[in-house]
Amino acid sequence: MEETRNQIAVVGQGAVSAAPDVMRLTAGVEVRRATAGEAFAAARAAAAKLTRTLIGAGVAADDLTTNELSLGPEYESYPKVSGYRGAQGVEAVVRDLSKADRIIDAAAAVGEEVRLNGVSFEVSDRTRLMEAARAAAFKDAADKARHYAALAGRRLGNVVEITEEITGGPIPMHVSATLAEDKASVNPGRQNLGINVRVVYELR
Secondary structure (H helix, E strand, O other), rough: OEEEOOEEEEEEEEEEEEEOEEEEEEEEEEEEEEEEEHHHHHHHHHHHHHHHHHHOOOOOOHHHHHHEEEEEEEEEEOEEEEEEEEEEEEEEEOOOOHHHHHHHHHHHHHOOEEEEEEEEOOOOOOOHHHHHHHHHHHHHHHHHHHHHHHOOOEEEEEEEEEEEEEEOOOOOOOHHHHHOOOOOOOOOOOEEEEEEEEEEEEEE
């Protein structure tokens, strides 16, 4: 709490939580072949199979994004090349969390080339959360300011300044192919969002 002759500044805190309704699955394929051409072709073919599988499991085609495409040599002992590694990654946005385990299981079953790199969860409508947290923070600030003004024998006037700071956000959760063994293994939990607001009032 800061105070001057004619103003008082307080910090209010507001926090809300909600169950995430969207999952982002980061997956991909990785192959090794004797030549660069073979590695690239095999990676592309495996990626196409993974994409078809994800769509078949319930991911919309528009919710699939390629996020990696790589090809490079591997060395037995430099500069002797032992083969070539090709990889392609994809991010899948799952908007129906009831399908999450099924989609992960389907991806893991595509083949030994598949890599499951992790999942993260988020709330699609963060605007609603922010509005609720902001309202709670402002009310907290107003309650504190009224209390301090009463203690000082003063009255609150107009709001002079408002500054906010947002805390919290998506929490990543890493998984591996072993998740396919447990049908209840993917749990989005709850996501927290907090806002601190500094409000300066006139004192009368």
